[in-house]
Structures are given as structure tokens and as C-alpha cells.
Amino acid sequence: MPTGPKGEKRPADVTSNAVHVMRIATGEIEEGAPADDGKDPAAKALGAKGGAARARSMTPERRAEIAKAAAAKRWGTRSKHENQK
Structure with missing residues (x-):
């Protein structure tokens, strides 16, 4: 089942x-x-706050860069940043 x-x-x-x-x-x-x-409910609440604060403090370009790197890692492709190494 x-x-x-x-x-x-x-x-x-x-x-x-x-x-x-x-x-x-x-x-x-x-x-x-x-x-x-x-999971501790208090820890989950603090984690959610921290993630939101981190996203607010980043520039849209930096958020896009992180998202592209995550997608590349998820799908097994190499990001532009990794190709320069």
C-alpha cells in the first residue's frame, strides 16, 4: 500500500x-x-524567518544566480560559474 x-x-x-x-x-x-x-516548531519558525530575511537582503541578480546554480545541481548540468573554473 x-x-x-x-x-x-x-x-x-x-x-x-x-x-x-x-x-x-x-x-x-x-x-x-x-x-x-x-522537528522543533520553534526551530521551524526561526528557519522560515531567516530564509525570508536572507531573500530580502539579496539583490535579484544574486537570487537568480543561486537559483541557476541550484537548478544546475538538481538536473546534473554545469552552471556558467562552474565552467569558468
């Missing part, structure tokens, strides 16, 4: 999934609270 992003079990086929959603909607079964991801 496939699992959702938090490890919860979900039906594999469309019909079973539709029945599962119907049972949740009618109250026949409980959907269940999302599982705890094991």
Missing part, C-alpha cells in the same frame, strides 16, 4: 481511494492527524 508524505497509508487504486475519501467525508472513519515530522 502506498504511503503519503507523512507516512500514512493510502489506497493504491482510484476506486479504493474514492471509497476512503467517502468514508472520511461521512465520518465513518477518522482521517487522523498529520504525523509529527520530528
Whole structure:
């Protein structure tokens, strides 16, 4: 049985999934609270603040440069900056 992003079990086929959603909607079964991801909520809040502050302090050119390098790393291509080395 496939699992959702938090490890919860979900039906594999469309019909079973539709029945599962119907049972949740009618109250026949409980959907269940999302599982705890094991991260400290305060740390997550501070991390989100820091990321936003970093983005605000950067120039659009620098943000684009970082995004291009990340995409190159993700897709396995070499960025312009790496080719100059």
C-alpha cells in the first residue's frame, strides 16, 4: 500500500481511494492527524524567518544566480560559474 508524505497509508487504486475519501467525508472513519515530522516548531519558525530575511537582503541578480546554480545541481548540468573554473 502506498504511503503519503507523512507516512500514512493510502489506497493504491482510484476506486479504493474514492471509497476512503467517502468514508472520511461521512465520518465513518477518522482521517487522523498529520504525523509529527520530528522537528522543533520553534526551530521551524526561526528557519522560515531567516530564509525570508536572507531573500530580502539579496539583490535579484544574486537570487537568480543561486537559483541557476541550484537548478544546475538538481538536473546534473554545469552552471556558467562552474565552467569558468
